[in-house]
Amino acid sequence: MPLEDSRDCRSRFVQLFMSHEKQIYRYILSLMPHSQDAQDVLQETAIALYNKIEDYDSSRPFAPWAFRFAYHMTLKHREKSTRWRRFLDEDLMKEIASRQAMLIPELDQRREYLKECLAEVPDDKRAMLTDYYFEEETVDVIAEKQNKSVEATYKALQRIRKTLMHCIQGKMHASRVPVT
Amino acid sequence: MKNESIDQLNWETLLNRAVDGILTDDEASELKRILKSDEERVDEYIRFVDMHGSLYHEPLLARAGEVGKLVNMDSMGSRKGEIGNIGFWRTMAAVATIAAIGAFTWSSKNAFFSDESPRYEESAYIGLVTSLKGDASISEHFVGKGLERGPFKLDSGRAQVRLDNGVELSIKGPAEFDIFGLDHITLMTGRVTANVPPRAIGFRIDTPDMEVIDLGTEFALRVDPAGESRLHVLEGEVEARKKMGVGLENVPMIIAKDSMHDLVESPSYLDCNYDPETFAPSPLKDRLIQATDGKLRSLQDSPKDLRHGRFKHDYLMIFPEKQDFVLPREVEVNLSEPGSYRVLGPAAKEMYLKEATEKQRARETMVDVSMVQSVVPAGTRVTSYLVHFDATHRQNDTYRAKGRVRFSGRVLGVILHQESLSASDDLLGGVDTIYESKAGRRMENDFIRISSDQRQIVMNFEIHGFIDQARIIVAENLEETLVADILDR
Structure with a gap:
């Protein structure tokens, strides 16, 4: 060539x-x-x-x-x-x-709502998300920083994700976007 | 096909363990069994994983750190010995609160060129001069100057300033304006073009005869010596009104870039066609820096004098040096591989070994500052950036600052060692910049992380008597960067 x-x-x-x-x-x-x-x-x-x-x-x-x-x-x-x-x-x-x-159209819409839902996350929880997703810190490091056990940190992350999922779902229902 | 074989809590736990990478082999089998027997669970799984994946690319998470760029709490903490152990992001949240209630006051005059200042005070400035061109470079302003609320005057030349909410203002002298706050300035005379990021929507510029409120946009304003204003919208839309207009011109009107030419009755203050001579140019953006946060600020130009005590600031400052050029000879770099490094001088090493926790030592690679990890070969097209940290006002003070920068190009190496910095000043440094001799810059106990994709650097610098500098060599060509990545791997 x-x-x-x-x-x-x-x-x-x-x-x-x-x-x-x-x-x-x-x-x-x-x-x-x-x-x-x-x-x-x-x-x-x-x-x-x-x-x-x-x-x-x-x-x-x-x-x-x-x-x-x-x-x-x-x-x-x-x-x-x-x-x-x-x-x-x-x-x-x-x-x-x-x-x-x-699910592509629905997922696109959900990502838009994710931004709105993130804006509603309290600062301390958003800080944890930032450490995990943006800083790409391990859960061990985050746990140490926050003086929590590793298990508690995993659970805390799980709760934040659950809140975000609920928030997105709520917005999906409110906007009457049919969930496939 | 549906099989309610797992309760909701266990299902959510399973999903979380999958994305966190801690599924046991048995749990992996369980997840497979559920997904194969329940179509609804497949959709739930996809929605959950898609959200998880999106969070890795979500800029809102990066911006969380920027809310508190107003005050250097780390420095304050190290001075008072109170908050040094508070998590960085929690510190930043605290900063936001403190900034919001206006608890601190400060004079920028104390922060620069002020060796006599007996105290290190928290800053209350709300922006920075990031670039000066033409005659502006010999004005009272200098690159890196902090902006307070109050008047700003530029007799000639061009300047660019960035407010702490991300608003970029390009100014063409002569110009005079008053900064009332992050979201409001008054332009008395001259030419200003504002680029307003989404988080600063609502930013307002008053002129003697107009009010312009940003609705997500870039717009140019010009006020002539008689106080008459002209507006042009470069992107997005604004709400504008004449303070004392004829007819309906004093009624707020939405003016969008796309519809400027379609207005039935064009307001008298609107210039539908953009003449770059009569307005200030669009604010420039650094070509390779994608984002910064924490206590790191970027400048468009290099400051003039970087000798010890000459460019004091309570932030890590990053700026380009020599840009987009081909290395005529190879350059040794102290760090180049992804990883977390604790860079230690001889004095700090003993202390670190005594005080660092086992976990801390496990996650950081301890390196001698003079180590050479690799060489950037001659013929490589690069741009060099310098990170500069000089905040000490008293001999025994210690200050810390942590920040992060993300580049669109690949980081080829970081130079930290005093001798290597001095040896590369002539090759990579700015032509008009005066650098500190090797004796005045010294890394002692500093942390650097190079991300796995080699585009992001996290720095946690501590200074004690000497300045910290890090020279970052970034691959200039995006295409080469990606191809090099691929070939490397």
Whole structure:
């Protein structure tokens, strides 16, 4: 391939990947719900997509094409861990992937409401979310910072997530967005 | 297909354990069994996991730390020995409360170039000068100057200031305005363009004859010497009115960028076409810094004098040095790999070993400040940033500040060691900047974390007598950054 073409390809890949990265990440996370594992799969997916970008038909949407790679990379990653082997089989993966595609409009709406609900979270609880999600602190570290036991910290996070889920659900009902 | 085989609480616990990565193998099997037997649970699972994933990218969580940028509580804590152990974010929440009730007063004159100041006082300034161009650089202002409530005058040149609520003001001299608070200024004369982030919606600029209230936007205002104002909306929309207009012009009117040309009766103060000469330019944004928070502030330009005691501030200050250039020679960096590092000078090492808890030592890699972790090769296109922290006013004072910066490019390395900093000043430093000699900058007991994606740096710096500086080398090209990431892995 001529150098210019190769540069175009690379440039196109970067543009496409960056604009779909979060979407791909969420897709992987639905199959493998732990963030660190999902990030590893995302990396592997990026490499695979990069190597195959010349095969991409730009007249078609990028996300479904990328999801196919993400799906196979998740399958591959599953083999590295007993836990994920026990959790995932191909039937379940297909079921989750298919339901996730159906739920896309609802999930988009829920993410909007998530912002509103986060704004209502008290400062101390939001601080915990910031430590966990933005700082990516481990629960051990957060527990130590807050002088709580690790178990209590997990429970506190669980309660905050539950509150957020309820808040989002309430807003969904209020706006009469039909829940699929 | 439905199978009520698990109660709600246990179901939620199972979901939480899955996303926290602490599922046992048996629980993983249980989760699979439930999902395969109950379609509703599949949907609930997807909704829950999607929310969890979205939280990782939710900027609102980052902004939580920015509410309290007004007062340096860490420094106060270390001085009084009272709140040093309070969690950083809780401290910030406390700061917000304190700021809200206006409990502190301060004069910016005490904070800068003031070696004689006997006390280190909490700041009450509400913004910063982040850039000066042209003749403005020889005015009474300087890059990094704190802004108080009160008058601001720029005789000539261009300046950019950032208020603590994120409002960016680009000013073209001559201009004169009064800052009443974070959400309100009065422009007496001159040209100002305001970029207002969503959290500062409602920001208002008065002029002698107008009121303009932001509704999520960027807008330009010009007031001529006779006090007559002109408005142009660059993005979003504003609510504007003449204070004493003819006809309906004194009635508030919503003016949107997209509809300026469609107004049936265009108000007399509106310039539908934007002439960059007659208005101030749009505020600039740093090309590579995506976000900062905590007690770290970014500047558009480099301050002039960074010698010990010459650029005192109660925040970590970050600014670009040499930008977008190709390294003519390789550069040694002290840190480059993702990880959490405790950087220790010889004196601090013994103390750290004695005082650090086992958990703290387990989660930090203890490194000697002179360690060289890697080399950024010649030929790499980079931009260099310097983080500067100099807040001491008395010899034995200790001050701390913690902050974070996120770049759009990959961090290739961090230089911390005094000798390495001095050795790289000529290559990476700003051309017009005077740097401290190696003797005056010294890392003693400081924490740095490089995130796993190598785009984020968290710093928790402590100064005691010497200034702390960290030079961060960032890959300039986004495309190269991503490709390098992929190839590295």
